[in-house]
Amino acid sequence: MSEPIFRCRGLTFAYPGASSPAIRDLDLDIGAGRMTALIGPNGAGKSTLVRLLAGTVRPDRGAVAFLGRPLADWRRTELARTLAVVAQEPPPAIPQSVTDYVSLGRNPYVSPWAALAASDERIVEQALARVGLSDLADRRLTDLSGGEIQRAKLARALAQEPEVVILDEPTAHLDIGHALWAFETVADLVDRGMTALCVTHDINLASRYATDLVLLSEGRAGAGAGPAEVLSPVALERAYGCPVEVLDRGELGIVVLPASRSMAGRPRR
Amino acid sequence: MACAALAVGIGLGACSPGADDAGAGEEVVDRRARRVVSLIPAATEILFALGAGNRLVGRTRWGVHPPEAVGVPDVGDGIRPSLEAVIARSPDLVVLFEGPDNEGVAARLADLGVASLSLRHNSLADLRRNVVALGEAVGCPAAAAALDARIAADLGAVAEATRGVDRVRVYYDVWADPPMTIGRGSFLDSLIALAGGRNVFGHLERPSPRVGLEAIVAGDPDVIVRPIRADAVDDAPLGERAGWETIRAVATNRIVYIDADLLGRLGPRVGEAALGLAAALHPELRLPSLPPPERLACPG
Amino acid sequence: MPGVRGRAAGLAILLTALATALVVGLTLGNVRIPPGQVWSALTGGETEPAIASIVRAIRLPRVTAGALTGAALAVSGTLFQALLRNPLAEPYLLGVSSGAAFGAVASLTLGAGALSGPAGTTVFALAGGLLAIVIVFRVAWTVGRVDPRVLILAGVVVSAFFGAGVMLLLALSRGDAFRSAVLWTMGSLERATWPGVAALAGCLAVAAGVSFAMARHLNALSLGEEAAAHLGTDVELVKRVAYFVASLAAAATVSLAGVIGFIGLVVPHAVRMIWGADHRILIPFAMLAGAAALVLADAVAQAAARPLVLPVGVVTAVLGVPLFLVLLRRSHV
Numbered sequence: 001m002s003e004p005i006f007r008c009r010g011l012t013f014a015y016p017g018a019s020s021p022a023i024r025d026l027d028l029d030i031g032a033g034r035m036t037a038l039i040g041p042n043g044a045g046k047s048t049l050v051r052l053l054a055g056t057v058r059p060d061r062g063a064v065a066f067l068g069r070p071l072a073d074w075r076r077t078e079l080a081r082t083l084a085v086v087a088q089e090p091p092p093a094i095p096q097s098v099t100d101y102v103s104l105g106r107n108p109y110v111s112p113w114a115a116l117a118a119s120d121e122r123i124v125e126q127a128l129a130r131v132g133l134s135d136l137a138d139r140r141l142t143d144l145s146g147g148e149i150q151r152a153k154l155a156r157a158l159a160q161e162p163e164v165v166i167l168d169e170p171t172a173h174l175d176i177g178h179a180l181w182a183f184e185t186v187a188d189l190v191d192r193g194m195t196a197l198c199v200t201h202d203i204n205l206a207s208r209y210a211t212d213l214v215l216l217s218e219g220r221a222g223a224g225a226g227p228a229e230v231l232s233p234v235a236l237e238r239a240y241g242c243p244v245e246v247l248d249r250g251e252l253g254i255v256v257l258p259a260s261r262s263m264a265g266r267p268r269r
Numbered sequence: 270m271a272c273a274a275l276a277v278g279i280g281l282g283a284c285s286p287g288a289d290d291a292g293a294g295e296e297v298v299d300r301r302a303r304r305v306v307s308l309i310p311a312a313t314e315i316l317f318a319l320g321a322g323n324r325l326v327g328r329t330r331w332g333v334h335p336p337e338a339v340g341v342p343d344v345g346d347g348i349r350p351s352l353e354a355v356i357a358r359s360p361d362l363v364v365l366f367e368g369p370d371n372e373g374v375a376a377r378l379a380d381l382g383v384a385s386l387s388l389r390h391n392s393l394a395d396l397r398r399n400v401v402a403l404g405e406a407v408g409c410p411a412a413a414a415a416l417d418a419r420i421a422a423d424l425g426a427v428a429e430a431t432r433g434v435d436r437v438r439v440y441y442d443v444w445a446d447p448p449m450t451i452g453r454g455s456f457l458d459s460l461i462a463l464a465g466g467r468n469v470f471g472h473l474e475r476p477s478p479r480v481g482l483e484a485i486v487a488g489d490p491d492v493i494v495r496p497i498r499a500d501a502v503d504d505a506p507l508g509e510r511a512g513w514e515t516i517r518a519v520a521t522n523r524i525v526y527i528d529a530d531l532l533g534r535l536g537p538r539v540g541e542a543a544l545g546l547a548a549a550l551h552p553e554l555r556l557p558s559l560p561p562p563e564r565l566a567c568p569g
Numbered sequence: 570m571p572g573v574r575g576r577a578a579g580l581a582i583l584l585t586a587l588a589t590a591l592v593v594g595l596t597l598g599n600v601r602i603p604p605g606q607v608w609s610a611l612t613g614g615e616t617e618p619a620i621a622s623i624v625r626a627i628r629l630p631r632v633t634a635g636a637l638t639g640a641a642l643a644v645s646g647t648l649f650q651a652l653l654r655n656p657l658a659e660p661y662l663l664g665v666s667s668g669a670a671f672g673a674v675a676s677l678t679l680g681a682g683a684l685s686g687p688a689g690t691t692v693f694a695l696a697g698g699l700l701a702i703v704i705v706f707r708v709a710w711t712v713g714r715v716d717p718r719v720l721i722l723a724g725v726v727v728s729a730f731f732g733a734g735v736m737l738l739l740a741l742s743r744g745d746a747f748r749s750a751v752l753w754t755m756g757s758l759e760r761a762t763w764p765g766v767a768a769l770a771g772c773l774a775v776a777a778g779v780s781f782a783m784a785r786h787l788n789a790l791s792l793g794e795e796a797a798a799h800l801g802t803d804v805e806l807v808k809r810v811a812y813f814v815a816s817l818a819a820a821a822t823v824s825l826a827g828v829i830g831f832i833g834l835v836v837p838h839a840v841r842m843i844w845g846a847d848h849r850i851l852i853p854f855a856m857l858a859g860a861a862a863l864v865l866a867d868a869v870a871q872a873a874a875r876p877l878v879l880p881v882g883v884v885t886a887v888l889g890v891p892l893f894l895v896l897l898r899r900s901h902v
Contacts, residue, residue: 016711056798080801089796092654096791096846104789108801112785113849160800446690447757447878470876481599482759483623484876511762512626515618 003068004029005164005195006053010062013052021060022048024219030197030212035190037206038199040216041240046199047088049216050168053197054085067163080108084157086167091142091149098144098152099137102127105159127158131185147178154185164195171202183209207231208253215239227254301408302362302384306355308347308371309390311536312364313338315400318416318537321407321567327358334530334538352377362406366390391476393459396420396535409567416537416565423540423559424463427547430556431465437550439466440490440518443477445510448485452478456535464547465554466492486512492550493518496529525549537562579844583857587636590864594632597872598623627759634761634769635867635881636860638826639836641773641818643859646833647851648780648815651787652808653717660819660833663724663812664701667731669823672697674735678742691765691824698820701727706812714805715812756827756882758867765825772821776814777856783807784848791846831885832859835893842896862889 008028014021022045030036030053040046051057052064055071064071066083084105092101105127106120116124128134131151136144141152150170157165167186171179179202186196187209200206206213207227215222215230217239222230231254236244243259306327307313313332316325322337329347333339344354348370355363355378363378365371367387378385386406388399397417404413439461443449451457452473461468469488470480493516513519527549531542540559548556595611596604602620610616610624645660652658661667676693705727709720780787786807789797794804822829836859837851844850863881866888870881 051795054799056795076798076803077801080799083799085796085799087795087799089793092791092793095841100788100845100847104785104792104800107785107789110785112783113781115849446760448759473877478877480876481871481878482627483599483871486619486623486627487600488876489619511630512622514626515622 003032005032005067006030006197007065007068008052008062009065011049011052011059011064012061013048013057013059015048020219022219023052023059026062026219026221028214028221030195032195033190033193034211035187035196035198035209036212036214037210038197038214038216039201039203039206044216044239045219046216047168050085050087050166050197050199053166054083055079077108080160082163084160084162084165086153086157086165086170088168088172095140095142097137098128098133098139098141099124101141101152102133102155102159105156108160123161124155124159127155130158131155146173147175147181150174150178150182154182158189162194164197165189167196167198167200169199169201171200171205179205203231203256204253207256231256302360302406304358304360305362305364305407306344306358306360307332307364308344308350308355309364309366309388310334310347311390311396311534312388312399312403313341314534314536314538315403315416316407318562318565319400319404319407319409319412319567320565321403321409321412324407324567326360327355334534334536350374352381356381356383362386364388364403364406390535391454392456393424393535393539396456396539400537404567407567409565412565412567415563419560419562420537420540424543426557426559427540427543428463430554431463431547431551434465434551434554436465436467437491438469438489439550440469440485440488440493440516442493442495447479448482449477449479450485452476456539457532460532460539460543460546461494461550463543464550466546466550482512486516489516490518491521492523492525494525494527494532494546494549496532497526576844576850579850579854580857583854583861586861587857587864590861590868591632591636594635594864594868595624595628597868598628599871599875599878601875630761630763630766631758631867631871632864634758634766634825635864637766637769637773638758638822638829639832639859639861639863640856641769641776641822641859642829642833642863643836643840643855644773644776644780644852645815645818645822647837647848647855648776648787648811649833650837651790651848652811652815653721654791654793655717655721656838657834660815660822661728661828661830662721663705663816664728664731665698665816665819666823666828667728667735668701669694669698669820670828671731671734671738672700673824673827674738678738688764691760694824695820697731698823699816701731702816702820715808720812755880756829757878758826758863758881759878761825769821769825772817776818777852779810779814781849781852783811784852787811787848788846827882829863829882829885831882831889832863835889836862839893839896 006029008026011023011026011028012021013023026049038046038049048057052059055074058072066074066079103116103124106116106124110116110120125134128137131154133148133151133155136148141149144152154170165186170182170186174182183205186198190196198206198210210227212225213227213230215235222235228248231246233244233246236246236256240258245257245259247255247257249255303324304326305316305324307316307325308329310329310332313325313328314334316322317335317338325338325341327344328338328341330343330345331347332341342358344358345351348366352374360383363383363385365375365385365387367389371387375385375387386402388402389395390399397420400417400420401410401413404410404416441451441457441461443451450470451468452470452475454474454476458468458471469490470478518524527545531538531545544556544559547554596607600623602624606616606620607624608614610621611629642660646658649658649660649662650656672693672695673690675697676690705720705723706715708723709715711719786797786802789800789802790804790807798804819833837855840851840855840858844854863885866885867881869888870879870884873879
């Protein structure tokens with residue numbers, strides 16, 4: 001494996017006042033040009049890991065290296081030109097147009113008071129076109145549907161022209177059609193040379209589109225590996241605390257179905 | 270005013286002057302108040318002038334004139350007073366400012382079986398009515414009539430002395446920032462008129478209007494009167510106020526400082542206040558001296 | 570959402586509105602003076618000395634103070650709304666006004682001589698306002714970051730504390746300071762003097778310049794602090810600087826003119842509804858609108874009941890609230 005995009009060593013982080021760390025002694029490499037899916041139960045530390053990788057919180061112990069340099073050495077604007085994050089954030093309280101929203105992705109490139117150059121505007125238009133929102137460019141963000149808002153967020157990240165994109169639950173609140181679109185779009189970006197890290201609960205789509213899968217549980221990660229190795233019933237059952245059935249559906253990916261705890265021994269209908 | 274006396278006599282509630290409907294044919298008992306709490310500094314002064322100072326068992330913290338009044342126990346503020354402090358003096362009459370702030374107080378006192386006398390206290394006519402009402406309340410109508418006559422005579426003497434003079438235009442500087450003055454509703458407006466002046470804002474129908482700086486400059490008063498406490502320093506000298514230098518009073522330095530304690534009290538010394546104002550407005554006049562106040566007696 | 574053309578038209582409209590307001594403010598005062606004479610007083614022509622005095626020494630500084638105060642309140646309100654992402658945020662949220670009122674009332678009731686004079690009161694008000702802000706920030710500043718929720722709560726509580734302090738001073742004070750102190754908290758532009766106006770202009774220049782220079786960072790902050798960080802904003806630095814200049818602008822207005830409600834809350838909202846939330850546009854537009862609104866309100870306060878003066882904060886609310894409600898209804902925010 002070449003130099004990883006992210007190299008985490010001994011990463012430990014606890015929120016102030018928390019009794020146990022959210023991330024403990026975590027070693028993790030995220031490979032370049034790949035699509036890594038980070039899965040794990042609620043409270044496993046997925047969102048905390050995203051914050052540590054994006055540099056919005058600093059680890060108590062250990063360190064993150066991004067593109068071979070300690071993350072702490074990156075200036076914020078420099079980082080924002082290389083790394084985009086599509087986070088789970090509440091929609092902005094202040095109404096604004098879709099174009100204005102996506103234009104925020106150009107912030108790392110323009111001075112804080114100057115107008116956008118024509119080249120910046122072109123990049124914003126391309127980002128909108130890439131996610132299929134060109135027709136809604138002048139709408140208010142608050143008037144969009146959930147799926148459209150998710151597209152706008154992705155467009156904002158694309159306008160940053162990043163090498164790496166981190167997506168935190170990109171399919172939350174999306175129907176299966178929109179969820180499929182989200183994974184296909186990210187996979188397509190990875191095909192064009194981008195690196196993506198996708199935190200998701202959608203194990204099935206992750207198994208189909210991700211090149212690497214990381215299972216995070218109680219602040220620790222299993223080794224990143226292909227879906228077939230990670231998605232073993234034993235590992236999943238230990239992580240999620242419920243019995244699962246794992247079905248390999250070939251091109252459709254691996255399907256993980258939770259089985260009822262009381263189902264053992266119950267006859268199938 | 271019969272109302273007040275009756276109400277006092279039968280130990281019943283609040284009574285405002287003018288509400289003369291208290292029960293005729295009530296049992297006749299001694300109506301004179303013997304333990305009075307005065308929550309109006311000027312009423313304290315009036316009661317002393319009537320020779321009834323010994324009836325006072327409580328005063329406000331501002332009621333420190335005449336000097337003997339200092340010996341009367343202080344019950345605090347006169348507006349929204351402390352009921353506990355008032356009741357602790359076991360009064361049989363409480364004298365109150367009439368006004369929305371004190372309405373609840375009068376009602377509470379009535380509930381507690383303490384009579385009260387609410388007095389309006391804005392104009393010279395109010396003063397003379399209050400002298401009579403207080404005299405009746407403490408059972409000294411004769412002393413009250415004498416004091417009333419003396420006040421009328423004092424004011425008459427000042428009016429006589431300034432008859433026919435050229436009226437100087439007066440701005441009364443109640444407060445500098447924001448500028449506040451007096452209007453027609455105030456007894457000070459009447460005193461200015463008696464003293465041979467004309468209040469530049471006397472056409473405003475309110476006791477203490479908040480007027481514009483521009484209007485003061487445009488009003489161009491001949492004299493500016495500033496009430497200043499004897500112990501205070503002038504914190505907003507007129508000469509330093511921007512834009513005031515063209516005002517005649519400022520240009521000719523006719524700024525008169527008068528003791529706020531004398532000018533601000535609508536009490537027995539109002540003739541003295543009018544005379545002082547006349548001397549300030551018309552230094553060219555030979556003014557009479559007022560007869561020294563005669564000692565009145567209020568038996569009982 | 571308006572494009573470049575809409576914004577150019579907006580700039581023209583607001584500049585016209587401000588120019589009109591200034592002309593109206595200089596023409597309509599507390600005393601009726603024919604416009605021709607106002608003009609010659611301003612240009613140094615032949616006028617009666619009293620008129621020259623009124624126009625140059627009273628009206629001109631008052632109108633100038635109105636424009637600067639309106640602009641400062643608007644920029645301060647814009648910053649607080651951006652930083653806290655709370656539509657109710659306004660310049661007095663962090664206790665500036667209570668702190669300043671406390672300082673002013675302290676100088677009026679406890680001070681003597683120069684300390685309780687107009688200049689002393691202004692200095693005390695500024696000191697009180699800044700003291701309140703320092704306390705609020707010390708409380709809200711934990712482990713290297715400012716927590717907006719703690720900040721709002723601390724602001725409300727500190728505000729209540731200084732409000733109680735004002736009441737305490739008044740309860741213990743002699744009667745006449747009371748009226749002045751109460752009127753002082755109602756706001757008035759009439760105490761404006763040129764040195765005070767110059768001090769406010771300085772604070773406004775700093776606040777406007779700094780916030781305009783951070784405009785895109787403020788835009789990013791409207792998405793939330795974490796999102797702004799992802800977009801390259803040094804969130805804690807921007808917050809610290811912006812809170813400081815917003816509070817400075819608010820404290821400067823309070824010390825010059827007392828508390829004038831409504832402008833700092835509503836003008837930023839109105840401008841945002843019409844011309845959008847881009848702070849590069851919003852900050853200058855809100856300043857122009859705030860200046861025009863306050864100068865007009867003051868003209869009404871001075872001229873509506875001559876020679877009485879109405880409290881200018883009451884006029885801003887009475888005239889502005891209906892207009893704002895119409896806007897709110899039409900924009901469905």
